[in-house]
Amino acid sequence: MSEHEHGLPSVDARGVKRVLWIFYAALAVFIAIDVVWFGPDWLSNLGQDTHHVESAYADPAHADPAHAAPDTEEHWPNAEDSPQDQPQHPVGHTAETRTDQASFGGHKHGHYAFEKVPAFHALYGFAGFVFLVLAARVLRLFVMKDEDYYGDDAPLDAEQHAEDGHA
Amino acid sequence: MLENIAASLPPGLILLFGALLLPLLPGESPPADGSADGIWPLSGKSKMGMRGVLMLLLPILGLIQMWLLPLGHSSDVELFGYALQPVRVDRLSRIFGTIFHIAALISVIYSLRVRDTLQNLSGLAYAGAAIGAVFAGDLITLFVYWELTALTSVFLIWARRTNRAARVGMRYLIVQVLSGVLLLAGTLFHYADTGSLAFDLLSLDGSIGHLLIFLAFGIKAAFPMLHSWLEDSYPEATITGTVWMSAFTTKMAIYALARGFAGTEILIPIGAAMTAFPVFYAVIENDLRRVLSYSLNNQLGFMVVGVGVGTELAINGAAAHAFAHILYKGLLFMTMGAVLLRAGTVKGSDLGGLWRKMPWTTAFCVIGAMAISAFPLFSGFVTKSMILTAAADEGYTWTFLILLFASAGVLDHSGIKIPYFAFFAHDSKLLPKISGEAPRNMLVAMAIAAFLCIAIGVFPAPLYALLPYDVGDYSAYDLTHVVTQTQLLLGSAAAFVFLQKKGWYPAELRSTVLDVDWVYRKLLPGGLKATYNAIDKGAERTKAAVGRAVLASVNRFGQFFRPGDRSFGEPWPSGETAMWAAVVLVAYLVVSIVSSQVG
Numbered sequence: 001m002s003e004h005e006h007g008l009p010s011v012d013a014r015g016v017k018r019v020l021w022i023f024y025a026a027l028a029v030f031i032a033i034d035v036v037w038f039g040p041d042w043l044s045n046l047g048q049d050t051h052h053v054e055s056a057y058a059d060p061a062h063a064d065p066a067h068a069a070p071d072t073e074e075h076w077p078n079a080e081d082s083p084q085d086q087p088q089h090p091v092g093h094t095a096e097t098r099t100d101q102a103s104f105g106g107h108k109h110g111h112y113a114f115e116k117v118p119a120f121h122a123l124y125g126f127a128g129f130v131f132l133v134l135a136a137r138v139l140r141l142f143v144m145k146d147e148d149y150y151g152d153d154a155p156l157d158a159e160q161h162a163e164d165g166h167a
Numbered sequence: 168m169l170e171n172i173a174a175s176l177p178p179g180l181i182l183l184f185g186a187l188l189l190p191l192l193p194g195e196s197p198p199a200d201g202s203a204d205g206i207w208p209l210s211g212k213s214k215m216g217m218r219g220v221l222m223l224l225l226p227i228l229g230l231i232q233m234w235l236l237p238l239g240h241s242s243d244v245e246l247f248g249y250a251l252q253p254v255r256v257d258r259l260s261r262i263f264g265t266i267f268h269i270a271a272l273i274s275v276i277y278s279l280r281v282r283d284t285l286q287n288l289s290g291l292a293y294a295g296a297a298i299g300a301v302f303a304g305d306l307i308t309l310f311v312y313w314e315l316t317a318l319t320s321v322f323l324i325w326a327r328r329t330n331r332a333a334r335v336g337m338r339y340l341i342v343q344v345l346s347g348v349l350l351l352a353g354t355l356f357h358y359a360d361t362g363s364l365a366f367d368l369l370s371l372d373g374s375i376g377h378l379l380i381f382l383a384f385g386i387k388a389a390f391p392m393l394h395s396w397l398e399d400s401y402p403e404a405t406i407t408g409t410v411w412m413s414a415f416t417t418k419m420a421i422y423a424l425a426r427g428f429a430g431t432e433i434l435i436p437i438g439a440a441m442t443a444f445p446v447f448y449a450v451i452e453n454d455l456r457r458v459l460s461y462s463l464n465n466q467l468g469f470m471v472v473g474v475g476v477g478t479e480l481a482i483n484g485a486a487a488h489a490f491a492h493i494l495y496k497g498l499l500f501m502t503m504g505a506v507l508l509r510a511g512t513v514k515g516s517d518l519g520g521l522w523r524k525m526p527w528t529t530a531f532c533v534i535g536a537m538a539i540s541a542f543p544l545f546s547g548f549v550t551k552s553m554i555l556t557a558a559a560d561e562g563y564t565w566t567f568l569i570l571l572f573a574s575a576g577v578l579d580h581s582g583i584k585i586p587y588f589a590f591f592a593h594d595s596k597l598l599p600k601i602s603g604e605a606p607r608n609m610l611v612a613m614a615i616a617a618f619l620c621i622a623i624g625v626f627p628a629p630l631y632a633l634l635p636y637d638v639g640d641y642s643a644y645d646l647t648h649v650v651t652q653t654q655l656l657l658g659s660a661a662a663f664v665f666l667q668k669k670g671w672y673p674a675e676l677r678s679t680v681l682d683v684d685w686v687y688r689k690l691l692p693g694g695l696k697a698t699y700n701a702i703d704k705g706a707e708r709t710k711a712a713v714g715r716a717v718l719a720s721v722n723r724f725g726q727f728f729r730p731g732d733r734s735f736g737e738p739w740p741s742g743e744t745a746m747w748a749a750v751v752l753v754a755y756l757v758v759s760i761v762s763s764q765v766g
Contacts, residue, residue: 020664027657033650108647111559111567121571121651125658126665128575133666136450137673143681144451150679150688152331 027122035118038108042116173235177242177254178264178302179312181232182271182295185225186288194218195282203508204327204405205283206606215279218287222275225291229298230268233261241304249364252304259486259635263301263422266490267294269619270414270497277501277612278407289322290411297415301422305364306354306380309423313350313383316416317343323408324400332403338684339400343416346386353379369427381428387420388471389464391440395684397464398448402456402513406504409456413463413500414493421470421489425635430477435558438475439569441468446576448682453675455513455585456503459496462539462581465573466492472570473554476561479636484553486635491538491546491623498535498616499585502528505605505613506589510597515584515675520594524601529590531613538620540582540656541574546623548652549630549643575659582656583663588675 108116115121194216195207240256271294281287296319300312317340324336356376358364369377382393389397397417401409428434445461445468452458466488473485505528506521507513522529534545541547551574559567604610623630631638666672 023657023660023664027654027661030650030653030657033646034654038647038650106646108650109645110647110651112564115651119654121654122658122661124571125575125578125655126662128572129579129659129662130666132446132572132576132579133450133662133672136447137671139447140451140673140680144676145679145681147677147679149681152334154330156330156333 031119031122034108037106038116039118041107042118045116170235173232174240174242176232177299178229178233178236179295179297179299181229182225182291182298183315184295185221185228186291186295188221189218189288189291190284192217192221194284203511204407205281205286206406206508207280207282218284219279222279222287222291223272226268226272226275226294229271229295230265233264233268233298249307250305251307251364253308254302255304256302257635258633259422259425260301262486262490262633262635263418264298265633266418266493267298267301267415270294270493273497273612273616274407274411274414276615277410277504277609279608280606281407283326285322286326286405286408289319289326290408293319293323293411293415297419300419304366306350306357306366307364309366310347310351310354313387313419314344314347316419317347320412320416323411324404326405326408327403335400335403338688339396342386342396346383349379349386350383353377353381353383366426368429371428371431371433384420384423384427385437387416388424389417389441389467390437390471391444392683394441394445394464395682398457398460398682399684401460401463402454406507410497410500410504413459413496417463417467418489418493421467421474421485424471424474425482425485429474429482431475434471434475435563435566438468438471438473439566441465441471442573443468443569443576446573446580448680449576449580449584451673452680453515453678455515455518455589456500456507458515458580458585459499459503462577463496465577466496466539468573469551469554469570472558472566476554476557476563478557478561480553480560480641481557483634483636483638484550484557487550487553487630490630490633491550491620494616494619494623495535495538495546498531498613498620499539499581501609501613501616502532502535503585503589505609509601509603509605510595512597513589514677515588516677517597518589518595519592520590520598521601522590523594524598525590525604527610528605528613529586531610531617532586532590534617534620536582536586538624540578541652542656543644543649543653544621544624546620548624549627550623552643552648552652553641571655574655578656578659579663583660
């Protein structure tokens, strides 16, 4: 069990730095879009109790009652009253077509309120990844054995002899 | 005319029987210098030969024949009074049939230098059996192909011709055949209940037959706890064998679940667990082909969730993800196969810096890594999003969050770990020994798969048109989705950078990582041996104890009949004899009275 420590770094330090800068810039851009473009819409809806649920026409059996009706003026109490032109099946209609209400920027769609928190996905990815790696290191304490733990490389007839000898 | 010829033949048989012609054609024998897995190692020109031509022709002919069959085409036969349907063509079977043919063609190109006919033959026959299975309209036909996939593919492991491969192959075969036996048993129960052998929606309604069939599918789909055959066997097959194997068996099982158990709700937690647990193993596993096997298991989880959700969008998502997955997973296995061929190992602890010697393979690996991680403009992005959207549509919040977490996990093991530790990181000691880039035919196969990964990501419409249900105006490309998915991936990658800088990312160590197969490889054999020894020892002791007891009682018996110190030869006193005669007579009297009363 030797650690991975041999040879020289294969990419020079400046190259690594350059790649990392590009990476940080990309991360910043995608968080910035979230904050600057979607942020106003998120803020304007923050005080309100209802949140956007685009899949109001999803199977009502699973839907949260709070999510059952769209937060628009056209509020219908039950399915019978819904206009016939409402799509009846979720396929193909999750891509948001509703106009945004914010004065600036776009409307971030999603099924859950938490998805609309700016940079939620970046934070969730970061936290999830750190948890994953640290948990895997703990897992290693329990499940890591020597490379030839199972002895699968031993000659087959040797095993047979051993068994015969035992018998 | 062509249609009539096509209609007379079940799909898959062209590959299945065409493969049998391979040994009849003239061809070179495997290199005698013991080069890796029967692959002709010379760079430069290599004759493809007639066998190579046949190998290329079979998947192409098979694909043409399959597409000549119209939707709704079926053939019915009656065998021993049972109504069978060996062929049924619909949109669900056709998309799986299409990708299986494409996978077979790519695998063939990748295998063109393999001079070991056994591998090429079993690979083609294996593909044919899997194609036959997805067109099977009844459970008996399905069972036959189901078992054939096991019997043909095991030779891709045994072809390594090592002690390890012999053991792994046997374990693989036992598990696969067990799945087939469960399928047959379930089919018989199902037939007894319903009188029908048709393979349609079965659902878990409490019938034992359906449960057995569900378990049979679950084994091949590598459900949690039934999964470890996959991680045990796929990394132990030959360089080309693993590429073949990664495409068929598990996706055939996904097809079977989509056909038989769409909308079965228990599949959602099963699938979610499947996406999550393998990623932990993938972090600490050292064998990079085994890392990819855990990754394969994780990807199957997404498809199982899609099947469990069961809406049109979800089934479309499962089928589309299977299609994209076969391509990028095959691509990743091909790049690791090329590394194994050139470096002689795929242990992360021994590799690094290979981009210097294998730049093309590196580039293809990075494309595969981005496709599986679901970066926008790559295939995984346009297919995985359908499953996540469908799960959220139906209100499965926890499942949605687990799938998001698993997506971050995919980025770790397949997106970063595989390319990073193989091609970058620190220069390997093996680097001077690596002669160069992968052979040209392997590069062509990788290039085709890489091209398709990008093509599907950029123009998903042709794939969407193939899906079982109408996709409508669904599109993965809107600003929200692109922004959130990219954020998720970049945020996870930032965590990798952070953990590396802190020195917290686990180093690649030479090791064996225990999984569920430990139960039947160590615990049960060890337990059985211990139990046998205990019983053996117990039996010895019991035998000794009983022996002593019998001896003692014989002695006591003897004492009883021989009061004093008389020996056996001496006559008994007449009084004593009379008394015993009276006792016997009274006993006889009692018995006869009782028996007369009873009678």
